[in-house]
């Protein structure tokens with residue numbers, strides 16, 4: 001039987017159910033429904049790997065369709081602008097009524113379109129991205145539709161990202177009915193400040209994409225486990241949810257391994273859960289934590305390891321003593337790691353890991 005499995009741990013797919021994101025979705029859709037040119041029509045979703053940014057973009061695309069948006073979703077790279085135009089043409093075509101006239105619409109041609117959202121050869125050749133995008137917006141506006149651009153894995157060092165940003169800004173200035181939602185890693189987003197031309201991205205509403213409420217994970221597990229054929233007790237369901245700490249990728253991984261371990265009708269007990277936790281942790285290490293740690297300098301990494309010695313939040317003064325460094329040096333490490341989205345400050349004078357499970361990875365690194 002080839003039914004889709006319930007738990008599918010990987011990047012960029014659509015979860016069986018999008019847990020705990022109602023507030024984010026509401027903020028974004030409110031923004032999409034605000035007046036033309038409003039700053040809330042540009043949104044930046046910021047979060048670590050595996051937090052569910054791509055899953056959110058997919059959901060936003062769907063929600064937007066219900067409020068008259070034609071959507072194109074691209075990954076930020078040096079060929080995204082061409083893709084954007086093509087995707088908008090494909091998604092928007094069905095809303096455009098072609099003139100029934102037998103003569104191939106001269107007037108339509110004069111406006112730059114031969115039929116639907118296909119440009120005339122001349123328009124195709126002579127116009128750049130910004131004009132093409134504006135033409136598509138205008139044409140879709142005639143059909144009562146507006147344009148939503150979704151950009152995943154935003155990186156300000158990509159030239160086409162900067163071109164898109166300035167085109168968007170100009171279109172907004174011309175009252176085009178357009179919105180943009182972007183998603184990126186905290187490190188990429190903090191890099192935006194280094195580019196003067198990206199000021200508009202700075203003004204976009206920033207929405208952090210963080211851990212899910214554990215209670216919602218538990219609620220989801222309690223029905224999803226039985227759908228996935230996982231035989232277990234309420235106590236194990238609760239324990240499994242607590243273990244994930246609401247990290248979406250881990251929510252999928254734990255479910256995935258539990259369904260493997262319960263194959264053949266085996267009941268999942270505490271030892272099976274412990275086994276699933278071990279397997280999931282290994283995968284998180286290689287798919288998430290290694291990539292997170294890789295760009296760090298040895299010194300930042302040492303600071304992070306010092307944080308990992310505490311079980312909860314770390315006190316900055318204690319960290320300074322532990323590492324034998326000055327207050328100023330500690331502040332430099334703190335800022336860099338906050339910019340990278342690896343730690344945050346839960347209270348004044350304290351820092352903690354954004355993904356709690358990173359602590360055990362860091363401790364294991366020294367073994």
Ligand SMILES: Nc1ncnc2c1ncn2[C@@H]1O[C@H](COP(=O)(O)OP(=O)(O)O)[C@@H](O)[C@H]1O
Pocket residue numbers: 008009010011012013014015016017018019020021047048049050051052053054055056212248249250251252
């Ligand atoms: N809100 C959520 N509820 C349940 N699963 C989720 C949620 N968000 C993401 N996932 C799952 O977690 C994994 C990682 O999500 P993804 O969107 O690829 O993360 P990111 O783009 O932030 O790296 C995927 O398997 C995805 O289906």
Ligand SMILES: [Mg+2]
Pocket residue numbers: 011012053054055152
């Ligand atoms: Mg992603």
